[in-house]
Amino acid sequence: MNVAVCLKQIPDPANPGKLDPETKTLVREGKLIMDDSDAYGVEMALQLVDKAGSGEVTLVSMAPNDEVSGLRNALAMGAHKGVLISDPVLQGTDALGTAKVLAAAIKRSEFDLVLCATESTDGYTGTMPVQLAELLGLPAVTFAKHVEVDGSTVKVQRQTESGYDEVESPLPAVLTVTAGVVEPRYPSFKGIMAAKNKPVDMLKLSDLGLDAGVVGQAGSGQKIVSVAQAEARQAGEIIEDEGDAYENIVAFLDKLKVI
Amino acid sequence: MALSTIWVLVEVSPEGKPLTVSLELLTKARELAGTVEAVAWGPSTASIAATLGAYGATKVHDVGDLAGALPGVPVAAALAQAGGLPDVILIPHTYDGRDIAGRLSVKLDKPVLTNVTDLRLDGDAIVVGTAIFGGSVLLDTVFTGSGPGLVVVKPKSFAAEESGGAAAEVVALSVPDTGASNGAKIVNRHVEERVGPKLDEADVVVSGGRGLGEAGNYQMIEELAKLLKAAPGASRAIVDAGWVPYAYQVGQTGKTVKPNVYIAAGISGATQHLVGMKGAKNIIAINKDKEAPIFSVADLGIVGDVHKVIPKLIEALKARG
Numbered sequence: 215m216n217v218a219v220c221l222k223q224i225p226d227p228a229n230p231g232k233l234d235p236e237t238k239t240l241v242r243e244g245k246l247i248m249d250d251s252d253a254y255g256v257e258m259a260l261q262l263v264d265k266a267g268s269g270e271v272t273l274v275s276m277a278p279n280d281e282v283s284g285l286r287n288a289l290a291m292g293a294h295k296g297v298l299i300s301d302p303v304l305q306g307t308d309a310l311g312t313a314k315v316l317a318a319a320i321k322r323s324e325f326d327l328v329l330c331a332t333e334s335t336d337g338y339t340g341t342m343p344v345q346l347a348e349l350l351g352l353p354a355v356t357f358a359k360h361v362e363v364d365g366s367t368v369k370v371q372r373q374t375e376s377g378y379d380e381v382e383s384p385l386p387a388v389l390t391v392t393a394g395v396v397e398p399r400y401p402s403f404k405g406i407m408a409a410k411n412k413p414v415d416m417l418k419l420s421d422l423g424l425d426a427g428v429v430g431q432a433g434s435g436q437k438i439v440s441v442a443q444a445e446a447r448q449a450g451e452i453i454e455d456e457g458d459a460y461e462n463i464v465a466f467l468d469k470l471k472v473i
Numbered sequence: 474m475a476l477s478t479i480w481v482l483v484e485v486s487p488e489g490k491p492l493t494v495s496l497e498l499l500t501k502a503r504e505l506a507g508t509v510e511a512v513a514w515g516p517s518t519a520s521i522a523a524t525l526g527a528y529g530a531t532k533v534h535d536v537g538d539l540a541g542a543l544p545g546v547p548v549a550a551a552l553a554q555a556g557g558l559p560d561v562i563l564i565p566h567t568y569d570g571r572d573i574a575g576r577l578s579v580k581l582d583k584p585v586l587t588n589v590t591d592l593r594l595d596g597d598a599i600v601v602g603t604a605i606f607g608g609s610v611l612l613d614t615v616f617t618g619s620g621p622g623l624v625v626v627k628p629k630s631f632a633a634e635e636s637g638g639a640a641a642e643v644v645a646l647s648v649p650d651t652g653a654s655n656g657a658k659i660v661n662r663h664v665e666e667r668v669g670p671k672l673d674e675a676d677v678v679v680s681g682g683r684g685l686g687e688a689g690n691y692q693m694i695e696e697l698a699k700l701l702k703a704a705p706g707a708s709r710a711i712v713d714a715g716w717v718p719y720a721y722q723v724g725q726t727g728k729t730v731k732p733n734v735y736i737a738a739g740i741s742g743a744t745q746h747l748v749g750m751k752g753a754k755n756i757i758a759i760n761k762d763k764e765a766p767i768f769s770v771a772d773l774g775i776v777g778d779v780h781k782v783i784p785k786l787i788e789a790l791k792a793r794g
Contacts (some may be wrong), residue, residue, distance in 0.1 A: 230608050237610075309585070310578055338725060339587045341625075344545060344575025353656035354545065372543075373719050374568060377599065377665035378486060383657035391606065393726075394713035401583050437582040440613040444604060447751055447770045450764070453778025460785040463736075464793075465759055466773045470755060471794065472677055472701060472734055 215266035215363065217259040219293065219318050220330040220343070221286030222249040223277040226336050229300040233336045236245035237431060239306045240336060240408045245275060248284035253398035254391050259329050262363055272323065276304060276315050282414055289409035296414040297322075303419055308429030309337075313345035315437030316427060318422035320350065327368065332357055347388035354388040355381050359395050402464060456468035475594060476506040478559035480621075482548075483525060483533070484514040484567055491521050494565040494673075496633035498626055499528040502563060503636060505594055510559070511641060514539055514548050517645050526640040528633065534646040545572030545650045546655040553580035556648050559598050561622045563592075574625045576654075585623040586614055590630045599624070603637065607744030608751060616657020626770050628673060629752070661683050665718055672704040672721065677734045678753070680706035680723055682746075684760060688716035693783045694738060700790045706730065708740045723747035739779040742767025759783070 221248035225231070232241040235378050248256075259271040269343070273288050285296040299337040300449035304315065326348070333340035359378060360371035363385070370381045371457060373392060419426060427433055451457050467473045477504040482493040495511075498692040502509040511525045514536035525533050536551045549739050552562070552573075557740065562577070564570045578585040588656040591602025591611075601614045601624055616622045672678065679701065682696035691711070698705040706728070722744040723730055735753035740746060742758070742765055750756070751770050758771035775782055 224620050232542070244652055307762065310582075313579070332726065339585075341575040341578065341585050341587055344572050345579050348549075348576045348579035348654065351652065353654055354572070355543065355657050356545075365681040373491075373570075374662075377663040377718075377720065377722070379659045379663070381657050384653075387657065393709070394715060435616060435618040436586065436614050437617050438614050439600065440610045440614050442613075444609050444611050446609070449769050450774065452768055452770035452771075452774040452776060454763070455775050455782055457781070458785075459775045459777055460774060460782050460789055461761075462498050463519050463775065463782075463786055464789050466703070466755075466757060467734065470734060473790065 215263050215269035215327070216272070216323070217263055217269065218272050218274050218328045219255045219259045219268040219288070219326040219327065220254065220316055220346070221252045221256070221273045221275045221284060221288055221467035222334045223247065223275055223281050224249045224334065224336045231336065233441060237306055238441060239431070242278055244464045246281045246284050248350055249286040249331065249335050251333070251335055251393060252288070253291070254393055254395050255331055256291050256293055257396045257398040258361060258391050262327065262361070264315055265379045266363070269312055272297065273327070274319050276312055278305065280416060285414055286409045287401070288410045290405040291399055292403035292405060293413055297417060297421065298414055299417045300417070301419045303426045303430050306434060307429045308436065309342045311340045311344055311429040312400070313342050313349055314424060315419070317346050317349035319417060320466055326385045327363070328352070328386070330388065330390045332390045332392055340366050343388055343390045348387065352386055352388050353383045358389045359392045361389060361391065363394065371399065476599065478508040478510065478562060479561045480510050480512050480534070480559045481530065482562065482564045482570060482573060483511045484569055485515045485522070486564055487662065489517055489520060491524055492565060492567065493633055494567065494626070494756040496528045497628065497631045498563040498565065499525065499530055500634050501592055503529040505592060505599065506560065510534065512536065512548070512552065512646065514544055521642050523640040525637045527635045527639050529636040531638070531639040533643050535640040535643050536646050536648060541660070542655055543572065543657050543659065544569045545576050546651050548573045549576030549580055551646045551648045552577055555646055558621045560620045561624060564623065564625045566625050566627045568596060570625060570703070578623055581621070583618065583621065583623055583759065584616065585625060587625040589624050589626045590770065592624065592626070592742040606691055606770045607747050619636055627729055629731050640740055658787070665720055667720065669698060670702065670704045672723070673728050673730055675704035675732055676730045677701045677703035677736070678706050678723070678730050679703045679736045679738065680708065680740060680750070681711065681738050682740030683709035683710040684741070686780070688714070689715055690764045690780070693787070697736070697783060697787055700787065708743070708746050735769070737767050738783060741765040742770065755789040755793035
C-alpha cells in the first residue's frame with residue numbers, strides 16, 4: 215500500500231502572521247515547520263502502510279526557498295521519502311494553483327491513497343484537497359474521522375453537521391482527515407537521525423510540465439484590494455475569584471435577563 | 474449597479490429543510506443581483522420550492538436525488554455543464570459546500586474564495602470580505618478574471634429575511650457521467666442525539682475547554698447549560714482529545730456562534746476558538762490563567778478555577794429555581 219501525504223510547511227503559528235504590504239499575500243519566510251494538522255495524515259498513513267505489511271509513505275509539499283524542515287519532522291515520524299516543489303514563480307499561488315502543482319507531482323508515481331488535512335492552519339481555505347482529487351480524477355472523502363482499508367475499498371466515517379456518515383470508496387482515493395483521527399507519534403531519536411538521510415526529491419515547476427501562467431499571483435484570478443484592522447472587541451471587567459465570583463456571573467446574567 | 478444573476482446553493486437538512494445559511498445567502502443575494510436562483514439536490518426539492526421562493530429565489534435548479542453519492546462530484550458536474558451560468562455562485566461554508574466548491578473550481582478553472590463573511594458591490598464587481606488572523610484583519614478581495622465567481626460564505630454572516638416571493642419554479646438540472654471520481658457512496662447515516670437547543674441557534678452557549686482537566690468534568694458544562702437553557706459547546710482541544718463529539722466544536726473548524734451570551738469555561742482563547750465566538754453579544758470567561766487571550770474579548774472575566782466557580786454557579790442557579 216503506497217500512500218501520499220500532502221504536507222504544508224508553515225511559519226510557526228505561535229508567532230503572529232504578517233501580510234506582505236506589496237503583494238498582500240501571507241509572508242512565508244524564515245524557518246517553516248510542519249503544519250500540526252498534517253501530523254494526523256502522516257500518522258494515519260504510517261499505520262495503514264504498517265497494517266498492509268508493505269508499501270511506502272511519500273510526503274508531497276510545495277514551499278518557498280527549498281524549505282525541508284517540516285518534511286524532516288514527518289520523515290522523523292517514519293515517512294519514507296519526500297517530494298518538494300520549490301520555485302520562485304510559485305510565490306502567491308492560490309489553492310487551485312497549489313492543487314495543480316501537487317496533482318502533477320503526485321501523478322509521477324502510483325498511489326493507493328492520498329491523505330490531506332481538512333484545512334491548513336495558516337490559510338485554511340479548505341478546498342485544496344478536493345481540487346486535487348478532481349484534477350486526479352479520483353473520489354474524495356473529506357472530514358474522515360475514522361479510516362479503514364479493506365482490500366481495494368476504503369471505509370470512512372465522515373463527519374456531518376448532525377453526526378457522521380459511513381462512506382465507502384474504491385481506491386485510489388483522496389481523503390482529508392480530521393485532527394484527533396489518530397494520535398500522532400513523537401519522533402524517536404533514531405527517527406530524527408534517520409530522517410536526515412531520507413531522500414527528498416527537489417522539483418521545479420518545469421519538472422512537472424506546468425505552465426508558469428497557471429500558478430503564482432498571475433494565475434490566482436483574484437486580487438486583494440484592501441486590508442483593514444477589524445474593530446477590536448473591548449475587554450470588560452476582570453475579577454480574581456476569592457470564592458464568590460460566581461455571584462458576579464449571576465448578577466451579569468440577571469442584568470441580561472437570561473435568568 | 475447590480476449583478477445580473479446570482480445562484481445560491483441550497484443544502485437541505487436530513488429532516489428535509491433548507492439550512493439557515495442558504496436562506497441567509499438568498500437574502501443577501503437579493504440585495505446584490507437582479508435575479509436570484511437556487512440550486513438544490515436531494516429527493517424532495519419540490520417540497521422546499523415555496524420556502525426558497527419566500528426568500529427570493531425565482532427558480533430552483535434541481536439536481537435531484539444523488540442515490541447515495543456524496544454531493545461534491547455530481548452537483549459540481551451538473552453545474553459545470555449547466556447553460557447560462559450566473560455572475561456569482563454563493564455556496565454555504567459546510568462540509569458538502571466546500572466539496573462542491575473545490576470540484577466546481579477545477580471544472581470551470583476558476584478560483585474559489587472561502588471563509589467569506591461579507592459581500593458588497595463596487596460598481597458591477599463583487600467585493601468579497603474575509604477575516605484573517607483570528608478576525609483581527611479584514612481583507613477585501615475581487616476576482617480578476619471572468620465569472621462565475623465562486624464564493625463560499627460562513628454561516629451567520631447575514632440575517633435571513635423573507636421577501637414574500639411566490640414559490641420558486643423547479644427546473645431539472647441533469648448530472649452528466651462523472652466516472653471514477655464519483656465512486657464514494659454513503660452506506661449509512663448516523664445522527665448523534667443532542668440535548669437542548671442547537672449550538673448555532675441557541676441564545677446562550679456554555680463551552681468547556683482543556684481547563685476542565687478531564688473528560689468526566691464536561692458533565693458540569695452540560696448541567697450548567699441545561700439550567701440556562703443553553704447549548705453546550707467545546708474548544709477544539711477537547712474535541713481532538715475525544716471528550717465530546719465534533720458537532721460540539723466552536724471555532725474556525727467548528728461552528729460559528731453569535732448567541733446573546735457565551736460562557737467560556739476553562740478555554741484559553743486560541744485564535745482558532747475566538748474566530749467562532751467573538752461575535753457573541755456578551756462573553757463571560759472563566760480561566761485560571763489571567764494572561765489567557767480569552768480575557769481580551771470577555772465582558773466579564775473571572776480569573777479562577779472552573780472546578781470551584783462552576784459548581785457554585787450551578788448551586789446558585791438551582792437555588793433561584
